[in-house]
Amino acid sequence: xxxxxxxxxxxxxxxxxxxxxxxxxxxxxxxxxxxxxxxxxxxxxxxxxxxxxxxxxxxxxxxxxxxxxxxxxxxxxxxxxxxxxxxxxxxxxxxxxxxxxxxxxxxxxxxxxxxxxxxxxxxxxxxxxxxxxxxxxxxxxxxxxxxxxxxxxxxxxxxxxxxxxxxxxxxxxxxxxxxxxxxxxxxxxxxxxxxxxxxxxxxxxxxxxxxxxxxxxxxxxxxxxxxxxxxxxxxxxxxxxxxxxxxxxxxxxxxxxxxxxxxxxxxxxxxxxxxxxxxxxxxxxxxxxxxxxxxxxxxxxxxxxxxxxxxxxxxxxxxxxxxxxxxxxxxxxxxxxxxxxxxxxxxxxxxxxxxxxxxxxxxxxxxxxxxxxxxxxxxxxxxxxxxxxxxxxxxxxxxxxxxxxxxxxxxxxxxxxxxxxxxxxxxxxxxxxxxxxxxxxxxxxxxxxxxxxxxxxxxxxxxxxxxxxxxxxxxxxxxxxxxxxxxxxxxxxxxxxxxxxxxxxxxxxxxxxxxxxxxxxxxxxxxxxxxxxxxxxxxxxxxxxxxxxxxxxxxxxxxxxxxxxxxxxxxxxxxxxxxxxxxxxxxxxxxxxxxxxxxxxxxxxxxxxxxxxxxxxxxxxxxxxxxxxxxxxx
Numbered sequence: 125x126x127x128x129x130x131x132x133x134x135x136x137x138x139x140x141x142x143x144x145x146x147x148x149x150x151x152x153x154x155x156x157x158x159x160x161x162x163x164x165x166x167x168x169x170x171x172x173x174x175x176x177x178x179x180x181x182x183x184x185x186x187x188x189x190x191x192x193x194x195x196x197x198x199x200x201x202x203x204x205x206x207x208x209x210x211x212x213x214x215x216x217x218x219x220x221x222x223x224x225x226x227x228x229x230x231x232x233x234x235x236x237x238x239x240x241x242x243x244x245x246x247x248x249x250x251x252x253x254x255x256x257x258x259x260x261x262x263x264x265x266x267x268x269x270x271x272x273x274x275x276x277x278x279x280x281x282x283x284x285x286x287x288x289x290x291x292x293x294x295x296x297x298x299x300x301x302x303x304x305x306x307x308x309x310x311x312x313x314x315x316x317x318x319x320x321x322x323x324x325x326x327x328x329x330x331x332x333x334x335x336x337x338x339x340x341x342x343x344x345x346x347x348x349x350x351x352x353x354x355x356x357x358x359x360x361x362x363x364x365x366x367x368x369x370x371x372x373x374x375x376x377x378x379x380x381x382x383x384x385x386x387x388x389x390x391x392x393x394x395x396x397x398x399x400x401x402x403x404x405x406x407x408x409x410x411x412x413x414x415x416x417x418x419x420x421x422x423x424x425x426x427x428x429x430x431x432x433x434x435x436x437x438x439x440x441x442x443x444x445x446x447x448x449x450x451x452x453x454x455x456x457x458x459x460x461x462x463x464x465x466x467x468x469x470x471x472x473x474x475x476x477x478x479x480x481x482x483x484x485x486x487x488x489x490x491x492x493x494x495x496x497x498x499x500x501x502x503x504x505x506x507x508x509x510x511x512x513x514x515x516x517x518x519x520x521x522x523x524x525x526x527x528x529x530x531x532x533x534x535x536x537x538x539x540x541x542x543x544x545x546x547x548x549x550x551x552x553x554x555x556x557x558x559x560x561x562x563x564x565x566x567x568x569x570x571x572x573x574x575x576x577x578x579x580x581x582x583x584x585x586x587x588x589x590x591x592x593x594x595x596x597x598x599x600x601x602x603x604x605x606x607x608x609x610x611x612x613x614x615x616x617x618x619x620x621x622x623x624x625x626x627x628x629x630x631x632x633x634x635x636x637x638x639x640x641x642x643x644x645x646x647x648x649x650x651x652x653x654x655x656x657x658x659x660x661x662x663x664x665x666x667x668x669x670x671x672x673x674x675x676x677x678x679x680x681x682x683x684x685x686x687x688x689x690x691x692x693x694x695x696x697x698x699x700x701x702x703x704x705x706x707x708x709x710x711x712x713x714x715x716x717x718x719x720x721x722x723x724x725x726x727x728x729x730x731x732x733x734x735x736x737x738x739x740x741x742x743x744x745x746x747x748x749x750x751x752x753x754x755x756x757x758x
Contacts, residue, residue, distance in 0.1 A: 127181075127294040130188035132307075135162045137195040144202070144210055151212045152318045153369070159311050160362055160386050163287070164435065165191070167392065170286050171438040174266025184293045217327050221611065225331040228618050229338045233310060235625055235633075240302035240348035243631040243642045244692075247528055248654045250350040251686035253277045255298060258289050259691040263703065267438065269446045271705040271717040274683050278713055279443055279452025283359075283393030284352035296697055301350050308358035309347040312591050313337055315361040320595040322368045323558050325602050328610065333598025335614060339621035340536055340590055342583055345528035348631055353528075353587040356397050359390035360588040367404050371411060371557070376424050380408070384428035388435035390588075395451075399571040400588040403564040446712050462577050463512040468504045473513060473573035475500060480583040481537040483522040490521040515579045522583075527629040529581050533590055535620045539613065540593050543600035550604055558599050565592055630654050648692070655686045661747040666693035668744055669725045672756050678706040678723035678739075685729055706739075724755040 135158055143154040169187045173179045203209050217223055245255045257277040260270045267286060269278055284304060291300035313334045320333040337343060346354040366383035370376060387405070390397035412421040440450045451457055462469065475497060482493050497519075501508050508519040522530050547554055547562055569589050579585070601613065626633045630653045635641035642650060652659040669677060677694065681687060694701055704718045706726065726741055728751045736743045741753035 125295055125297075125299065127185060128291050128300040130185070130192065130294060131162065131166065131290060134165075134188055134192045134195075135159060137192055137199075138162060140199065140209070140211070141195050143212070144199070144207075147210070152314055156311070156315055156318060156362055156365055157382050159358075160366075160382050160389070163359070163389050164385050166287055166290055167283070167389065167435060170267055170289065174268055174438075177265040179261065179266045179289070179293060181293055181296065184290055188290075188294075217331070219328075221607070221614075222327055222331055225335050225614055228614070229313070229331070229334055232338045232344065232621060232625060233313070236309065236344055236347045237303070237306050239628070239631050239633065239642065240306040241299070243302065243348065244647050244650050245298055245301050245350040245688070246630050246651050246653050247349045247351055248686060249529070251651070251655060251688045252684055253280065253687075254285055254350045254352070255288075255301065255688040256691070257282070258285050258292050258298075258301070259688060259696055259703075261285075261289050262293055262697045267442075269442050269713060269716045271707055271711075271713050273679070273681055273705050273707050273711070274685075274687065275452070275712065278446050279456065281352075281392055281394055282439055283389055284350075284355040286392075287355070288350060292697070298350075298692070302348050305349055305351065305354045306347045308354040309338075309343060312354065312358045312361050315358070315365045316591065316594045316598075319361070319365050319368050320598045322365075322372055323561060323595055323599045324555050325595070325599045329598040329602030331598075332601050332610065332613070333594040335617055336536055336539065336597050337591055337594040339617040340533050340587075341526075341621065341624045342528070342531040342533055342587060342590070344621060344624050345526070345531045345628055346584065346587065348628070349528050351528050351584065352393055353584040356390055356394040357587040357591040359386045359393060360397050360400055361591050362386040363390060363401060364404050364592060367408055370408065374411075374415060376412065376416070380424055380428055381431060383408070384431040385435070387428075388432035391432060392436050392439060394585075396572070396576065396585050397588055399575055400568040400592065402571060403567040407560070407564060446716070459515065460576055460579075462575065465574060468506055469513055470570070470573060472501060472504055472506050472510075473578050474570065476508070476519070476578045477569070477573055477582065477586070478537070479521060480580075480586070481532045481534055483524050483532040484534060485524045487523060490523055494519075494521050513577050515577050516581075519580060524623075525629075526624045526627055528584065530583060531624060532583055533586075535616055536590055536593070536597075539597050539601075540590075543593075543597040546600045546604045547596075554600075554603070558596065562596055565589070565596055568592070651689045651692060655689070657748060658686055658689065661745075661750045662689050662693055664747055665727055665745055665750060665752045666690065668752060668754060669694065672725070672754055674724040674754065675701050676721060676723045676725070677701070677703045678721075678726040679703065680706050680726060680728040680731065682729050690727065726753040727751075728753065 138158040138161055139155045142158055143149065143151055170179060173183050173187065199209055217226060253274050253276050256274065261267050264270055267282065272278060287304045288301050292298060316333050316337050317330045320330045343354060363383045363386035366379045366386060370379035370383065373379065387401050390401060409425065412424055443450050443452050479493065479497060483490060497508065509517050522532055525531060544562060547559060551559055601610065629639060631642055632639045633641060633643065635644065639653065679687065691703060694703065696703065702718065702721065704721050707714050709715060726738060728738065730749060731738065731751045738753045741755050743751060744754035745752035
């Protein structure tokens with residue numbers, strides 16, 4: 125289990141190295157850039173290992189141990205020659221109120237980390253494809269295409285899961301899987317404090333900005349899961365942090381490669397990040413064009429684009445290999461992108477996206493908001509679920525849900541509007557950079573509404589927007605609000621975060637009539653918190669397979685069934701067990717079935733048309749829509 129800490133140890137070592145080699149950089153800058161370098165190293169090393177089926181425990185240990193030992197030896201030599209190794213100093217804010225805010229932030233991070241460590245990955249998307257693809261890659265000893273009846277396991281952007289794969293292989297378990305998103309939360313909060321400082325805020329403004337982000341209900345829900353949205357937000361805020369350094373310091377070769385690398389990692393994690401990054405990329409281009417010659421400007425841009433392409437090349441080529449398309453097929457692009465766009469559609473999408481964060485605990489207020497949107501869309505002569513601009517055939521105002529697919533950031537959304545009003549009406553008293561930052565922030569949200577269809581479950585896609593908004597809110601509140609308002613706002617944010625912090629639907633600390641507590645439930649049982657009907661058949665089938673000493677298991681499941689619990693119950697990762705999908709060769713991934721695979725057990729969902737045997741295997745179990753065909757090896 126201790127091997128799971130190797131990536132963290134390398135990050136710490138790289139941070140210390142950078143801080144000592146580049147003494148002019150602050151510790152925050154050193155840490156944030158070390159995080160980017162570590163992320164790039166994790167992705168590139170895994171791509172290289174995959175070329176030779178080298179993503180084994182030994183291979184991954186060597187990947188992390190080698191640079192760690194090199195840095196330790198280098199720093200040790202520096203120390204023996206009389207060079208002083210500088211270490212960071214912790215500074216506690218002098219104000220009692222600032223200390224209280226800091227304590228609140230630390231408490232949220234600690235509690236969220238406890239949940240991430242205690243609970244297993246159990247978000248339904250994680251069970252369907254996030255963790256399933258990690259298990260398949262570990263079996264294949266690399267990030268390669270494989271046979272699967274769940275298409276998105278192969279075509280979805282893999283950045284976050286590739287990071288999880290390192291810990292999965294190192295620990296031979298999913299114990300560290302949730303911690304990738306949790307650590308993304310910590311990095312995001314540090315980056316927020318840095319950007320807020322770069323925008324001119326002092327300690328109070330930085331703390332308010334970090335508190336704004338730490339209390340995001342969607343952020344708290346994401347930070348203990350294996351979803352990908354906090355990792356996406358972390359890379360986006362790290363890219364913008366590097367952009368801010370460039371704008372302030374005008375040192376392109378010292379800042380832009382880091383910005384490009386973080387942007388590349390963000391796109392590799394989730395393509396929706398592009399719309400939030402694009403306005404800041406344009407800002408960089410304008411700055412370069414004003415300060416440098418056309419030759420130098422184009423050179424910097426080509427370098428940035430090449431960095432982004434290199435980080436995403438493996439993923440894009442695998443999609444081409446499986447689907448003949450870089451994005452998993454034209455159908456996937458059409459599913460998520462708007463089929464029509466005009467001013468009315470833009471207004472509709474902006475309002476509907478904003479409404480995802482308007483839900484409250486008062487049904488009457490939610491109903492009024494719903495009726496208001498109905499009236500607006502009637503005036504626009506558009507439907508709330510127009511299939512040209514909507515993914516789902518229904519619309520609602522979520523009543524303050526507590527899960528990582530629908531959580532709403534209502535208080536923070538109101539604070540963003542207040543901050544925008546403050547900056548707009550008092551813009552002469554603000555530095556030009558904060559006004560520009562606000563425009564770029566809003567532009568990103570507008571671009572999101574222009575490019576992507578409205579998704580009733582899209583509040584998680586807005587994570588980069590809210591993380592980027594935190595510095596803007598922190599600066600505006602510090603400069604143009606009274607101390608008593610800081611107390612009120614802080615209390616609202618902290619109190620508002622408590623329900624989801626302690627009562628997240630799938631990973632609740634407090635037991636309720638609907639959910640058990642992670643403190644008392646068995647870890648194995650917690651995998652089924654969002655798929656309770658799968659509990660009994662999965663336990664029965666895997667128990668029978670292990671009792672028969674079967675080591676090759678075939679899967680015939682629907683395209684949206686929770687596959688990953690089967691891996692867990694069959695004690696994967698285990699080199700002696702092989703799990704593969706039984707699908708047609710005409711399937712996009714059908715040609716990637718494991719050669720020579722002869723299953724002694726087949727788990728089939730919805731196979732009622734088959735008789736008492738399949739593929740010469742007798743029917744051993746029929747339960748809740750699943751059939752187990754099993755050869756009794758013993």
